[in-house]
Amino acid sequence: QQQVKQSPQSLIVQKGGISIINCAYENTAFDYFPWYQQFPGKGPALLIAIRPDVSEKKEGRFTISFNKSAKQFSLHIMDSQPGDSATYFCAINAGNMLTFGGGTRLMVKP
Amino acid sequence: DTAVSQTPKYLVTQMGNDKSIKCEQNLGHDTMYWYKQDSKKFLKIMFSYNNKELIINETVPNRFSPKSPDKAHLNLHINSLELGDSAVYFCASSLGSGRATQYFGPGTRLLVL
Numbered sequence: 001q002q003q004v005k006q007s008p009q010s011l012i013v014q015k016g017g018i019s020i021i022n023c024a025y026e027n028t029a030f031d032y033f034p035w036y037q038q039f040p041g042k043g044p045a046l047l048i049a050i051r052p053d054v055s056e057k058k059e060g061r062f063t064i065s066f067n068k069s070a071k072q073f074s075l076h077i078m079d080s081q082p083g084d085s086a087t088y089f090c091a092i093n094a095g096n097m098l099t100f101g102g103g104t105r106l107m108v109k110p
Numbered sequence: 111d112t113a114v115s116q117t118p119k120y121l122v123t124q125m126g127n128d129k130s131i132k133c134e135q136n137l138g139h140d141t142m143y144w145y146k147q148d149s150k151k152f153l154k155i156m157f158s159y160n161n162k163e164l165i166i167n168e169t170v171p172n173r174f175s176p177k178s179p180d181k182a183h184l185n186l187h188i189n190s191l192e193l194g195d196s197a198v199y200f201c202a203s204s205l206g207s208g209r210a211t212q213y214f215g216p217g218t219r220l221l222v223l
Binding site: 031032034038041042043044045046049051087089093095096097098099100102103105 | 114141150151152153154155158160165166168200202207208209211212213214215216217
């Protein structure tokens with residue numbers, strides 16, 4: 001099973017700051033790179049996703065940056081809010097299967 | 111309206127017992143999944159069904175047996191439960207696979223004593 005490595009494991013950011021979460025993958029045969037957000041006691045939910053033919057995608061305060069040559073992609077949360085406190089998972093898709101990173105627990109302090 | 115629902119929400123049982131978790135989706139999706147999330151939050155796919163047919167079976171012990179009676183339901187039966195089976199089990203569904211968005215249920219928290 002292909003792996004995707006996610007960092008950091010946990011992140012504390014002040015309200016209004018920028019949260020950055022990074023993921024690196026090992027194989028180039030992936031065609032879809034989603035990020036999922038999970039609140040305590042809930043199931044993960046799709047936040048934003050990018051295809052490998054695009055280097056950046058922005059939706060509101062959330063931006064994915066994708067570096068195909070480095071096999072890395074990252075999630076930036078601008079103007080982080082306490083309501084953004086959750087666990088974030090990057091994932092890679094190969095065929096019919098999503099493989100998730102280890103998750104990043106984000107805490108945004110008021 | 112509940113999109114993906116799971117029952118039960120909590121399950122506490124003794125080692126060696128057999129238990130089932132049920133999942134239903136009302137999104138009209140044709141693909142359903144079971145994931146296991148361990149205590150460290152690591153999320154790993156176990157099974158995937160498309161139109162009631164098994165398409166992914168990831169190195170899961172034979173004690174775990176999924177069953178899909180129709181496209182809207184995917185159940186998970188676990189025999190001879192072990193301590194290491196304690197985890198949160200998530201059901202998910204999507205329309206097609208690949209880049210299709212997966213919609214997750216609320217999870218079933220299983221504790222094996």
